[in-house]
Amino acid sequence: MEHLYFVAYDIRCDKRWRKVYRTLKGYGVWLQYSVFQCRLDKARKLMLADQLSLLIDRTEDHVVIIDIGPADAVKPKVISIGKPFEAIEKKPVIV
Secondary structure (H helix, E strand, C coil): CCEEEEEEEECCCHHHHHHHHHHHHCCEEEEECCEEEEEECHHHHHHHHHHHHHHCCCCCCEEEEEEEEECCCCCCCCCCCCCCCCCCCCCCCCC
């Protein structure tokens, strides 16, 4: 079962930031600077967390993975000012 996740990060080094950004592009959709929306099953969430933990400096950087709930059942309540927010849909991802 897939869940919807928001992933936000604060990475101090530009080189590490780019690696984290590229990694997250393979898992979800970019929402805004340092925030991604991902639709993941349990295995892919664990893979993502493992990859991110290898990329960051734990003394300087911070990543949060926020579980919004089951992707097919959750209706995120989001106030979007400016560009409209759309929850990520299930579709094939080519990596």
